[in-house]
Amino acid sequence: MLWFYTSIVDIVFVCFVCSVFFLKQKNAGWYRHFIWFLGLSFLVELAGYLCFFIYHTKNHFIFKFFMPVEAIFSFWAMAHIFKNLIRNTALLFWVVTGSFIACYTIEVLSIQFTEYSSISSDVLSFAVIILCLLYYYLFLKQETYTNLWQHADFWVLTGFFLFYFVITASNYFFKHVSGINQKSIIPLRFSILIVINLILYGCWTYAFLCRKRKTISASY
Amino acid sequence: MPEKENNIGLLLIAISGVFLVAGIFMFLYIMLVNERKKRFLQEKDNMKAEFENELVKASFEVQEQTRKNIASDLHDNIGQLMSLTSVILGSVNLADPDKSATKIFDARQLVVRSIQELRSLSKVLYGDNILQNGLVASLKQEIAWFEKAGRFSIDFISNTDEPPAAEREWELFVFRLLQESLNNIIKHSQANRVVISLEYTMERLVVLISDNGIGFDVAARAPGSAGLGLLNMRRRVMLLNGTMDITSANQRGTEMRFSIPYKKHGG
Numbered sequence: 502m503l504w505f506y507t508s509i510v511d512i513v514f515v516c517f518v519c520s521v522f523f524l525k526q527k528n529a530g531w532y533r534h535f536i537w538f539l540g541l542s543f544l545v546e547l548a549g550y551l552c553f554f555i556y557h558t559k560n561h562f563i564f565k566f567f568m569p570v571e572a573i574f575s576f577w578a579m580a581h582i583f584k585n586l587i588r589n590t591a592l593l594f595w596v597v598t599g600s601f602i603a604c605y606t607i608e609v610l611s612i613q614f615t616e617y618s619s620i621s622s623d624v625l626s627f628a629v630i631i632l633c634l635l636y637y638y639l640f641l642k643q644e645t646y647t648n649l650w651q652h653a654d655f656w657v658l659t660g661f662f663l664f665y666f667v668i669t670a671s672n673y674f675f676k677h678v679s680g681i682n683q684k685s686i687i688p689l690r691f692s693i694l695i696v697i698n699l700i701l702y703g704c705w706t707y708a709f710l711c712r713k714r715k716t717i718s719a720s721y
Numbered sequence: 722m723p724e725k726e727n728n729i730g731l732l733l734i735a736i737s738g739v740f741l742v743a744g745i746f747m748f749l750y751i752m753l754v755n756e757r758k759k760r761f762l763q764e765k766d767n768m769k770a771e772f773e774n775e776l777v778k779a780s781f782e783v784q785e786q787t788r789k790n791i792a793s794d795l796h797d798n799i800g801q802l803m804s805l806t807s808v809i810l811g812s813v814n815l816a817d818p819d820k821s822a823t824k825i826f827d828a829r830q831l832v833v834r835s836i837q838e839l840r841s842l843s844k845v846l847y848g849d850n851i852l853q854n855g856l857v858a859s860l861k862q863e864i865a866w867f868e869k870a871g872r873f874s875i876d877f878i879s880n881t882d883e884p885p886a887a888e889r890e891w892e893l894f895v896f897r898l899l900q901e902s903l904n905n906i907i908k909h910s911q912a913n914r915v916v917i918s919l920e921y922t923m924e925r926l927v928v929l930i931s932d933n934g935i936g937f938d939v940a941a942r943a944p945g946s947a948g949l950g951l952l953n954m955r956r957r958v959m960l961l962n963g964t965m966d967i968t969s970a971n972q973r974g975t976e977m978r979f980s981i982p983y984k985k986h987g988g
Contacts, residue, residue: 670740
């Protein structure tokens with residue numbers, strides 16, 4: 502059953518390796534930053550796994566302190582993706598990021614060190630979902646046609662959207678289960694996490710492949 | 722308790738599943754709309770290509786028709802004049818000075834007429850641009866060609882002598898429609914009187930062409946075997962976002978009405 506508990510770590514690692522392979526060229530542009538982010542995500546997931554499954558300690562603080570990095574990178578990536586659709590992406594980025602940082606700071610200062618920042622997590626999820634929906638709306642409003650099967654930005658956003666859309670529902674339900682032994686349904690919740698991580702990193706891996714194909718065709 | 726936990730677990734799966742399916746449906750919807758956009762843009766490109774193609778065809782047909790008119794005029798008119806001149810000069814008897822003087826005078830008159838005809842032909846050939854003076858002027862010239870044959874009396878009515886400047890492609894299409902309508906009247910109608918009316922408004926040009934010919938069954942008419950058939954005319958009118966109506970009955974003449982949105986020069 503070890504494979505079950507290392508699944509998410511494995512998925513992130515595979516995506517990280519793909520990002521190194523597909524995005525190492527200079528003309529991959531801002532996508533190259535996915536390499537260090539996925540490397541860091543892999544280390545965080547590995548640390549979380551070691552803490553919980555090997556050393557049997559709470560691992561919330563690891564993900565709690567990784568959350569701002571995750572949020573800032575997510576919003577920054579979206580700002581790059583939105584550049585083709587709206588003018589002032591810098592303003593959008595700073596407003597969203599600033600709001601999240603404020604919320605996160607207040608929550609971290611008001612809860613215990615080992616507790617997870619669930620409100621900030623909800624704010625992050627909600628913001629990402631709204632931004633993804635905004636992207637889809639602006640994308641469909643365009644007059645020009647884009648082949649989605651070769652459009653890396655679309656797949657990055659879709660990965661974000663499906664991941665945060667499902668995890669929001671799952672988190673919300675999990676939090677509000679009262680009087681129940683939550684530990685007994687942790688494996689079930691973990692299974693859901695595996696599925697949505699597979700979707701997220703699967704979409705991103707495909708996005709990296711699209712980006713690589715685009716850089717190859719641009720260089721001929 | 723375990724049963725309650727099982728129910729909670731199933732509910733968790735169900736809720737997550739519903740949200741996942743909803744997310745996937747959103748994704749599929751976007752793919753579907755994007756494909757529809759692709760088909761729409763392809764249709765738009767096809768229509769544009771068809772328009773360009775029809776424009777080239779119309780331009781070619783106008784030139785062809787002009788050349789036919791010129792060839793016909795050279796053969797029927799100038800050719801006849803020159804032949805008659807040759808016959809008259811051939812019959813001159815220098816032994817009879819009075820009759821010779823008359824014949825030479827007549828031959829000279831015929832040559833002068835031929836020169837005048839040639840000069841008017843050369844004006845058409847020079848630049849080879851039938852529409853360089855605008856639609857109304859070109860149409861008047863075309864009507865003058867048809868009236869030369871002597872078979873028709875053509876009344877031309879326009880609500881303005883100086884219509885607004887229009888895009889050349891638009892004028893070419895309209896001129897070709899009118900040209901072919903006149904050709905069809907000549908070939909099929911057995912009419913001797915034609916009325917052409919041009920009514921310019923701010924938004925549209927309304928053209929009425931009516932004749933007093935034998936008429937025809939509009940519904941039964943097959944696509945024209947030569948030149949531009951009725952179907953082709955309708956297609957070109959549609960490309961201009963206009964409408965075409967034909968009213969005809971046996972022995973009661975024919976009326977064709979074109980209503981075409983105006984495409985101003987630079988608009």
